[in-house]
Amino acid sequence: MKLYGTTTSPFVRRVRVVAAEVGVEVDRLDTATDAGQEALREVSPIRKVPVAVIDGRTIYDSRVIIDWLVTTRSWGGLAPPRDRWHEQNLVNAIDAALDSVIQLFYLRRDGVAIDGTPYADRQLARTDAIFAWLATQLAPDKRSFTGAFGLPELALITALDWMDFRKTYPTERAHGVEGVRAAWKDRPSLASTRPHT
Ligand SMILES: N[C@@H](CCC(=O)N[C@@H](CS)C(=O)NCC(=O)O)C(=O)O
Structure with missing residues (x-):
């Protein structure tokens, strides 16, 4: 490909x-x-x-x-969805958080004084709310949403790692979902693709 x-x-x-x-x-x-x-x-x-x-x-x-x-x-090493509609809700929520923070990143990079504006505060509040909701959707062991490594877990980990990499959102505020990232960080497909310039 x-x-x-x-x-x-x-x-x-x-x-x-x-x-x-x-x-x-x-x-x-x-x-x-x-x-x-x-x-x-x-x-x-x-x-x-x-x-x-x-x-x-x-x-x-x-x-x-x-x-x-x-x-x-086929799905190879990934867990296929057990409830497609729920997993799409999870991924949509993660993408909404990521898109909000990406927009702030682009505006800052282009020199727009965005920090502290109502627009920026709204994007950060949305991101906080999404991470708080995602924490309520975790499996009891807090390592995943679904009991395995599938698309929602991948979406979350790539979002958190990018936020840390670009320092666009303090991921300590997403502590409720941190267990997912910790659980899978050494998986070769993730370890070999960490963001770098
Ligand atoms: N929904 C798209 C989002 C892709 C996206 O936002 N890509 C960013 C990089 S992380 C980009 O190319 N942005 C360029 C731009 O906005 O001009 C996807 O899932 O592929």
Whole structure:
């Protein structure tokens, strides 16, 4: 699979982890460079990563790429969903937190004085509320939502690691779900894809 993306994006990382778990080799085209950005714009009008080229198809968005991988290759080392609708709620909540914090990151990076504004406070309050809710959804051992390593656990760990990496949200405030990250941190697919520049 050819994968357009960076070594920092949490969404790209999810695809790399799933590819590793289902046994698909990844040939990554680095979109952190100007040439990579130009190549990305040639394949996607959305201009966001990840984009995958696989089995003769060009696919946008980590959720859809992951869906392609597990549908065509099966779940490999990942736990398939037991309740798809509940697990999609979990992933949607995690993505809402991540998207809120990513928007703050981009605004700050572009020099917009966002901190302390009602907009920023709302994004952080949403993120706090989501992590507090997610903590109530954990299995009794607090290592996972589902009793195993599946897509909600992957979404959570990639979100928390990215927030730490970019220092965009103090993840101590997500202490209720920290057990999930601690439980799976040495899994090879996660350990080999930690965010770095
Ligand atoms: N829903 C998308 C989100 C992808 C996304 O937000 N990617 C970010 C990097 S983490 C990006 O490429 N942003 C570029 C931009 O917003 O211009 C997915 O799951 O793939």
